[in-house]
Amino acid sequence: MSAAEVAAAVPELEDGARVSVDGAAAALPAGPAGAGGRPALGPSFYDRPVLDVARDLVGCVVLHAGCSGVIVETEAYHESEPACHAYVGLTPRTRTLFGPPGRAYVYRSYGVHALLNAVCEPEGTAAAVLIRALEPLKGLAAMRARRGVDRDRDLCSGPGKLTRALGIGLERNGSDLLGSGPISILPRPPAWRQVAIACDTRIGITRAVDLRWRFCAVGSRHLSRPVRRGA
DNA sequence: GGTATGATTGACT
DNA sequence: GTCAATCATACCA
Numbered sequence: 423m424s425a426a427e428v429a430a431a432v433p434e435l436e437d438g439a440r441v442s443v444d445g446a447a448a449a450l451p452a453g454p455a456g457a458g459g460r461p462a463l464g465p466s467f468y469d470r471p472v473l474d475v476a477r478d479l480v481g482c483v484v485l486h487a488g489c490s491g492v493i494v495e496t497e498a499y500h501e502s503e504p505a506c507h508a509y510v511g512l513t514p515r516t517r518t519l520f521g522p523p524g525r526a527y528v529y530r531s532y533g534v535h536a537l538l539n540a541v542c543e544p545e546g547t548a549a550a551v552l553i554r555a556l557e558p559l560k561g562l563a564a565m566r567a568r569r570g571v572d573r574d575r576d577l578c579s580g581p582g583k584l585t586r587a588l589g590i591g592l593e594r595n596g597s598d599l600l601g602s603g604p605i606s607i608l609p610r611p612p613a614w615r616q617v618a619i620a621c622d623t624r625i626g627i628t629r630a631v632d633l634r635w636r637f638c639a640v641g642s643r644h645l646s647r648p649v650r651r652g653a
Numbered sequence: 654g655g656t657a658t659g660a661t662t663g664a665c666t
Numbered sequence: 667g668t669c670a671a672t673c674a675t676a677c678c679a
Contacts, residue, residue, distance in 0.1 A: 532662080534671065535662070626659085
C-alpha cells in the first residue's frame with residue numbers, strides 16, 4: 423500500500439475539526455487490566471490504518487511506573503513513506519515495527535533520547551505512532567525529579583522529554599502495550615471524549631515533509647510546538 | 654574499516 | 667535565532 427493510498431483511506435481533517443471518537447470508544451478492553459485498574463486499549467485498536475490510530479490516540483492515557491499523562495500530540499509513520507525507519511525494509515532495528523500491533527517501539531534518537539512509538543497495522547506491515555507530547559496526569563513529583571524542571575508544561579512537551587519524565591528507556595522496546603507489559607495505554611477519560619484535533623506536517627524530518635500526519639489536541643498548552651495553520 | 658545522518662533537547666546569542 | 671552533545675544505524679569502500 424502506498425503512502426497516498428494510506429492517506430486516502432482516512433477522511434480529511436480540517437484544522438480544529440471535531441472528530442468522532444468511535445475508534446477509541448469502540449475498541450474493546452484487552453484482557454488484563456492496566457496498572458491503574460482500568461483496562462488498556464486492546465489489539466483491535468492498533469490493528470487498523472496507522473492514521474486512524476494516530477488520530478484516535480490523542481486524548482488517551484499513557485501509564486508507566488506509576489506516572490501517567492494524556493496524549494496531546496502524535497505522528498504517524500508507515501513503511502510506504504521515506505521518513506519511516508522501516509522504509510529500508512526489515513533490519514534488526516526495524517524488527518519491532520514489522521511485528522504484531524500493540525507493542526512499543528522504542529529507539530534512540532540523536533544518540534541521546536529514547537522515543538516511544540505504538541506499533542500498528544497487521545503483523546508484517548510496518549507502521550507506528552510516535553507519541554510526541556503528554557499532559558501530565560499522575561506522578562508529577564517523580565516526573566519533576568527525573569526531568570529536573572518544575573513547570574508542568576515543560577515535563578512532557580516533546581518526545582524525548584516524555585520518555586525521560588515517565589522513566590521509559592530502550593529496554594522497553596518490543597514490550598506489550600495491551601496491559602501485560604510495563605507500559606499501558608488507556609482509553610480516553612470522559613473529559614477527553616470530545617477533544618478537537620488538528621492535523622499538521624510532521625516535525626524534525628527531512629523526507630516526506632508534506633504529509634500532514636501530525637495530530638494535536640486543539641488548544642493544548644503541552645504540545646512540543648504550536649500547530650501551524652493553513653497550507 | 655570510515656563516515657554521514659538523524660522522528661531532539663537545552664544552552665546560549 | 668544558532669549550535670553542540672552523542673551514538674546507533676545505514677551505507678560506502
